Amino acid sequence: MEFNVFLEQLPKIKNLPLPGLSAHAKMVPPLRRRDLEHMTVPEQAKRAGVMALCYPNESGNTMLLLILRKTYKGVHANQIGFPGGKVEMDDRHIQDTALRETFEEVGVPVNEIRLVRELSDVYIPPSNFLVTPFLGWCAAEPRFIIQESEVEALVKVPLTEFLAVESVQERELSTSYANTMKVPAFILQDHVVWGATAMMLSEIRDLWFRAQ
Numbered sequence: 663m664e665f666n667v668f669l670e671q672l673p674k675i676k677n678l679p680l681p682g683l684s685a686h687a688k689m690v691p692p693l694r695r696r697d698l699e700h701m702t703v704p705e706q707a708k709r710a711g712v713m714a715l716c717y718p719n720e721s722g723n724t725m726l727l728l729i730l731r732k733t734y735k736g737v738h739a740n741q742i743g744f745p746g747g748k749v750e751m752d753d754r755h756i757q758d759t760a761l762r763e764t765f766e767e768v769g770v771p772v773n774e775i776r777l778v779r780e781l782s783d784v785y786i787p788p789s790n791f792l793v794t795p796f797l798g799w800c801a802a803e804p805r806f807i808i809q810e811s812e813v814e815a816l817v818k819v820p821l822t823e824f825l826a827v828e829s830v831q832e833r834e835l836s837t838s839y840a841n842t843m844k845v846p847a848f849i850l851q852d853h854v855v856w857g858a859t860a861m862m863l864s865e866i867r868d869l870w871f872r873a874q
Contacts, residue, residue, distance in 0.1 A: 663723060663724045663820075663821045663822045663825075664722055664723065664724070665717075665718035665722055665723065665724050666722075667724075668716060668724040668799075668821060669799075671870065671873045671874075672778050672799070674873035675778060675779070675797070675869045675870065675873045676778055676779050678869055678872050678873060680781060680782050680865065680869075681782075681865055681868045681869065681872075682782040682865065683698065683699065683782075684868075685782075685861070685864045685865040685867070685868040686698065686782070686784065686861040686862075686864060686865065687699070688830075688846065688864050689846045689847070689848075689856070689857075689860040689861045689863070689864045690845075690846070690861065691843055691844065691845055691846070701785060701787075703783075703785045703792055704790065706790070707785065707790050707791065707792040708748055708749075708789075708790055708791050708792070709748065709749040709756060709759070709791070709792055709793075709794070710746060710747055710748045710749065710759065710791050710792070710793045710794070711746055711747075711749065711753075711756045711757065711758075711759035711760030711761075711763065711793070711794050711795075711796065712743065712744035712745065712746025712747075712760055712763070712793055712794075712795050712796070712862070713744055713745050713746055713760045713761070713763070713764040713775070713795070713796050713798055714726065714727075714744055714781075714795055714796065714797045714798070714862065714863075714866055715727045715744075715745065715764065715770065715775065715798050715799065715800065716797075716798070716799045716800075716821065717799060717800040717801075717802065717803050717804060718801075718802065718803060719803055719818070720803060723820060723821075723822075724820070724821040724822075725803075725818050725819060725820060725821065726818075726819045726820075726821055726824055727744075727745065727768070727816065727817070727818060727819075728742050728743065728744060728816075728817040728818075728819060728850065728853075728855070728859070729742070729743060729744070729745055729767065729768065729808075729813050729814075729815070729816060729817060730742055730813070730814040730815040730816075730817055730853070731743060731812065731813065731814060732811065732812055732813065732814050733814070741857070741859070742817060742850075742853045742854075742855045742859060743858075743859045744795065744859060744862070745763060745764040745767045745768050745770075745813075746759070746760050746763045746764065746767075746793070746795075747759070747763040747766075747767070747812075748791070750762075756780075756794045757777060757780065757794075757796055760794070760795075760796045761775060761777075766809055766812075767808070767809045767812055767813050768804075768806050768807070768808055768809070768813065768816065769804070769805065769806050769807030769808065769809075770800065770804040770806065771804075774800050774801075774804060775798045775799070775800060776798060776799055776800070776801075777796055777797070777798045778796075778797040778798060778799065779796070779797055780794060780795075780796055781794070781795040781796065781797060781862060781865055781866070782795075782865055784858045784861050784862055786857075786858050793858060793862075795862045795865075797866060817850065817851050817853055818851070819850045819851055823850060823851070824848070824850060824863070824867070825867060825870060825871075828849075829848050829849055829850060830846060830847075830848060830849075831846075831847060831848075831849050832844050832845065832846055832847070833845055833847045833849075833854050833856070835847075835854070835856060845857075846860065847860055848860050848863055
């Protein structure tokens, strides 16, 4: 998809009501959907902000940036996600967290990112994080510099691949609530993207199609 086509849709996307739960529920197993509908976020939940960043590649096609996290002892190790992380004391707003962490993890300066809008929060019970995603874009392909202690690799996804019907499939995975379970997931650049990141992607996808 040409980047100017992407930019033309942003004013509509910015003003649409967020689908929230209805979009998130598409990317959780059926037996988990009722839990999702009745989930309450603990007051002591930790806060995090992440960035869904789009940009044009050298051919002028729209790309969406994901990252492969390093392998470490933690809930989100070696998973595909968005650049982002937990709130720190100096962050004035959750969007500052997402912007700061994007710079720290993939080297994109804050002043190069134009925010479109804040998206719906996603609560992640295993890590007790309440994550706020943001949709943003850069006018040109950034000069990425990865934070090697956190990021294993960049996953650059053509927007057309993300929006394609065949990008949503079902995979049998081990999860925090079952050893093996069929889970809806995005298959992007040969990576299986599921869980909280898939829920956030689902909302972006829904907003895109509602804007058409």
